[in-house]
Amino acid sequence: IYNKRTMKKQTIMGKHTKKITGASWHPQENIFACGSEDKTVTISNEEGESVIKSEMHDPLRLREEPGMVQLAGVRGDNPDESYRDKVVSLVLGEMSLLLCGMRDPGKPTELSFQTKYGAIKDYCWFGEGFLVLGFSLGYIVVISSATQEMSEELSSVKHHTNSLDCICCSRAAGKIASAGDDGIRIISAKDFKEIKSERIQIRPESRVTQIYWSDDGELLSFATEAGWVYCYLAKLTVLSATCNSRLAYLTSLREMTVIDGANEQGNKIVVPTDVEPAFVALGPSHLAVGMNNRLWFYACGAQRAAQLVNEQEYLGSVESVSLNATHACVLIEGRVYLHPVESNASGKTTIFPRKEDERSITCASIVGSFLIYAQSNGRLQYYSLDDGTEVNEYNHDNGIKRCYPNQEGTRAVLIDSAGLAWLYNPVNDDCVQIQDFPSTADRVLWDTVDSSIFVASDQSNLHTYMYSQIEVGGSGVRCLGSVDLGPEGELRVEPSPTPLAHGSAAVLLVD
Template sequence: MKRIFSLLEKNWLGTPIQFTWQKTSGNYLAVTGADHIVKIFDRHGQKRSEINLSGNCVAMDWDKDGDILAVIAEKSSCIYLWDANTNKTSQLDSGMRDQMSFLLWSKIGSLLAVGTIKGNLLIYNRQTSRKIPVLGKHTKRITCGCWSTENLLALGGEDKMITISNQEGDTIRQTSVRSEPSNMQFSMIKTDDRTSTAESTISVVVGKKILFLFNLNEPDSPITLEFQQRYGSIVCYNWYGDGYIMIGFSRGMIAVISTYIREMGQEIFEARNHKDSLTSIAVSQTLNKAATCGDNCIKIHDLAELKDMYAIINLDDENKGLGTLSWTDDGQLLALSTQRGSLHVFLTKLPILGDACSTKIAYLTSLLEVTVTNPIEGELPITVSVDVEPNFVAVGLYHLAVGMNNRAWFYVLGENGVKKLKDVEYLGTVASVCLHSDYAAALFEGKVQLHLIESEISDAQEERETRLFPAVDDKCRILCHALTGDFLIYGTDTGVIKYFYIEDWQFVNDYRHPVSVKKIFPDPNGTRLIFIDEKSDGFVYCPVSLEKLLNACFLKMQLMKKSTFKIFYV
């Protein structure tokens, strides 16, 4: 777990802050404090935009695709809408005369629900611009709510009522609770009947002591779950897995219960995760991990084995206490707010990206950092700060390349350090890049472009600077490629493996396999090559001479399970 950035704005100091990750991609983080400004940062901590509000932020939420951030503020009847694609803010007149108190986007559509301090409701359809005002949905302030995957809207208020409405705002169910509700969520309880996937159960904290489960299919039989007094009050909870709920309590305890009807209310796991207090829980379904915070530290559990602690992050400099935890949808970043008004973002998952050339190895070590090492030569590792969060990494004898989409950035690995050389745009989305001493080869959309890395090389002839494969009349798609000191080698969907000799700038060898070639792995000289075909069969090909080619010198290897590792002497 690596802290990749911290935010500490002067105007935030001394007050808790609100924040929310952009849904789906997690490219943006919206943060606001007591300064009446929502600041929008990218995932590397750089400020990209801001929204000036009329007062303190009351609530904010991203739509399901992460395209629109909606914000409501004190002293305003307008809903602020920030577009992540255009970086522009617009204001929508809610038409509500009373102060807004609640805001939430639908899970599946373009509907936005807005509640007020007098219990009124507005449902806004962004796609059609239609507004549906509903007066008197509650008799007092609407404080919490949630959407289901069927576009049902559940709301809770200070009137101690829970209402369930359809997307037109019509009430279809309602029930009363003992005390004020909070932290409302839609989910599914665990049943023997696995045919239904509808979210039919509303869970809500009542009076900070009770977890109330209301099944829409059994409205007359709600379930009330109370917990031991020594746990303290309920701070937060999260559903996960097959009907499990993890609950965090104010005195540092966590408990996991099952909603399976035969186990309802039974604690299947409990632990004192923090000595004095707990302030938040976050669950990443993608990582299958849960994070809790309290006592100046974050503790992360693997949900498959809760007794084992996956990681502990200490924050000794946060002496005023911690705030809220939140993961990006992909589980890559974990954000934590604090009581003094700071925010920290940690890297919790990193794509496995790397490459090797001769004895040199390059691999991704942070979102914007690649480490290059040569353990055989005993060279010290070099850390390279790159310009983009890459989808691919390639290393050659003297260069490093990283990139995403249709662009690649090249760096020179010199004796006096690393220098950015240039960036190159290709004709399609790049799948992979191979480097050697002077040339790079990029695979994109069934083609390979071979080109000089440094076009200033004095003895380079103009026609040898770049070439696109395959030729126009060669009806095939390239699926894999490799680059050695002498050859560009590639395999195609028609089963052809071709050797292009760079010095003579021409093809010198090809082999025709019965089915398509998915992967190739040449030795450093290109004199032997292992390839894997579409049947996951592996072969060794020896293109040393035409005679050996005709003799078909292959060793067939049936690939076993992923966990099987075999060594062959050839």
């Protein structure tokens, strides 16, 4: 055993009397199982000590040589119990699957399958105790390891015409990949149906020997008998930025596409990037992409091809970035750096707050000719780029965590440290609490035309609000929904969210 931390090797002897044919680590703990030609399975920790407490069942003795040995942590049948039992799984004689829990190693469970499936070619653990098995005649079978469900097949489908070679599962992607004689099939883990649009065709003579997902589910790699290794991009991180009605979104690992959301027939601007971006920002004529403490700025106006116009390296990790036509504001460790977007433009870098030892800014954005930033003490500041002075200040009762201004900076939604949402109007210094605001909202989208309409979005719903500056009793914000007349003829609006399709994210609100 090689310990990467200490850079030392340790040899463990005496576990088996014959050749070890397979081994597997537990996905969370430093224990591993070994299967051998001596028809036994041992389970050991990183020091080589046996994990099986009962000497009667150490090692686990079998009637046949074990194959495809795996270890898993499986939740028990009691849903209120957080303990995960360590389960060793293995194939006997290519036709049956044996499951042995460490709680009671003397009572293993053997599962046999229909002969029409053929031999077990590969299998993997998936989700909360599910097993996905691939069979030689092209069938994929899904079962649960729960005692009361183990005897029933949750799914049984022939996905390949003649044969199946190997399978793998990705919990992060929610998908199963299987390789067979007619290519690679991608199967949804939600309903166990094939996603036909994601089929991968391979050469008939190139049988797949191994296939793996990356931990984040973004990459699918496989090797073939002909000696080739292929790597496919299976999923892209949802990465986007908006400016007025323009939208920039990630279309490949190193490619951004900019479109006009209000004009479906408009030109697409494809921007090849120098890096795989972790965050992006869009301005009227520039795109910024970055990772860690570096930013790359590209000119992406409609009249010219995208080109790199500036590259910046900062003293700390970039938390957020925002652009207008000429300047960028970059938030780094509680301070904002304001500088020209293009390297050949005149102007110097201005740092906020002005006090050297103060690092209290929690969020910042640049809209029109104003830099708007909020601080942990509740101070919201408007700084004019034209005049080079601070032109408006508002002091909130609690610290401000997030600020979402509209395109002109004439309205801003504030989220404070108490978890409450407010709408601030800098024209009259009015600040109104937003009732029925979802605590799970992770973004606010302003209507690109009507500055009184905005949407709060979380992972599952859109919540639409309307700000009324003049009404009986003063200004107010209402969550829109179903409209009805009350018993006295009064107009009633029942807040009603708009559901989002699973996996979708709201990015732009246009008429």
